[in-house]
Amino acid sequence: MMWSLIFFLLCVSECRGQISVTQSPSTTAAQPGETVKINCRTSRDVTPCVSWYLQKPGETPKLLIYYISTLQSGTPSRFSGSGSVTDFTLTISGVQTEDAGHYYCQSSGTKTSVSQSHSD
Structure with a gap:
């Protein structure tokens, strides 16, 4: 518990500043399964402060995901996060119809987030 608190405080202090965030593709369609x-690209190193x-x-x-790859409680295991430095990826393995929506990549400590739609 103490480690989590310390890690969060370090993350907040390390992630301040102006960062631009871009995502690709802007829209995607997929069949169930x-x-x-x-993909999410940031203008500078934001490791480990990326959330989805x-x-x-x-x-x-x-x-869904914080610290690049940590699943929030209740997030299905088909979701995973990866990446480092400026390039990050959200992967949905075996996408389901209920996964349709707008996905946001966010670098903590900034107000920048770009939406991306995905539908089946």
């Missing part, structure tokens, strides 16, 4: 990869969110219509964004 396929693997979907969403999913927003469904009429709902607030839901945290």
Whole structure:
């Protein structure tokens, strides 16, 4: 527990500043069971302060992954995060229809996030 708190504080202090975030592709379509990869590139090294969110219509964004690859409680295991320095990837292995929505890559400590849609 103490390690998590210290790590978070270090992350916040390390991740301040202006960072631009871009995602690709901007939109993707997939059939149930396929693997979907969403890429995120930052303008400078933000390791380990990258989070992924999913927003469904009429709902607030839901945290899926933080610290690049740590699954938030309740996030299905088909979601995974990877990457380092400036290039990061969200992978959905065996995508399901309920995974449709807008995905956000965010570098903690900034207000920058870019949305990407994915639908089946």
